[in-house]
Amino acid sequence: MDKAPRIVAELGRPETPAETAARRAENTRKHRANQTVRNLVLALASSLGIVALLVLVVVRPEQAPLARVNWATVAAQYQSQIAEPLATPILPPGWTANSATLQTIAPGEANWRIGFITPTQQYVELVQGIGSSNGWFVDQLGRAKPTSATTIDGVAWQVYDRREAQDPGNYAYSLGTSVEMSRYLLHGTAPNAEVATLAAAVAAGIAAAPAKTSPVTPSAAPSPSATIKSE
Known part of the structure; x- marks a missing residue:
């Protein structure tokens, strides 16, 4: 049995096939946009974490004290x-x-x-x-x-x-x-x-x-x- 067409509240009627396709395309676009932003945030956080780890782990040479001469x-x-x-x-x-x-x-x-x-x-x-x-x-x-x-x-x-x-x-x-x-x-x-x-x-x-x-x-x-x- 076919599923009944989706009633759009704003329209008060079932959406047309074209409207359904447009809605799904928009949802896909928003999902991909959210995924892109999320991935960028995760990548940035990961990079900052690596930098912080390098700063903490890598031993930096101390400045040599001024030489004293007799x-x-x-x-x-x-x-x-x-x-x-x-x-x-x-x-x-x-x-x-x-x-x-x-x-x-x-x-x-x-x-x-x-x-x-x-x-x-x-x-x-x-x-x-x-x-x-x-x-x-x-x-x-x-x-x-x-x-x-x-x-x-x-x-x-x-x-x-x-x-x-x-x-x-x-x-x-x-x-x-x-x-x-x-x-x-x-x-x-x-x-x-x-x-x-x-x-x-x-x-x-x-x-x-x-x-x-x-x-x-x-x-x-x-x-x-x-x-x-x-x-």
Whole structure:
């Protein structure tokens, strides 16, 4: 026995074969659309789950701690290559170095560099130019002019304060002096007081072999009565 035609409430009559076909086609379309959305959601959730698992399971290497360098040991290794004593400042606890190198420029001319990290986690570098010409400071500082002068533990220094300059980098604050065959430059981002601490340690090393010191460019130097300002 044939099934009675479906009565459509909105029409108040049985639907025609064409209407039945259209209804079934629409239902099929909606079903497929729902399946597509559901599949996309499941695929996305699965992908996110895999990513989360990889993040949790895969061991990521930790960043290596900053290297610490014993500058006195490195200086002892290089000392046989240079006649002038290499600076090995003795500093209070909290000071570390992450680099110490001797750069040979020419026969009898070299730069001894120590990069220090201060107790406030700022940077200051000691550069000792050995056998260098008068243009050495220009090579290091460019066209920077001294802003004042100071004396720390008997050693006269030129001060180059460029903290207010635009992007001074590691030359925000510098001290420079010369002693016989060596020229010394301290420069970095550390507070004035910490740079002064390093300058005092350098002065103590210089005092071990007393020598008359002179500012870097005496003709351009202000009065050496200025004092280091603490920050």
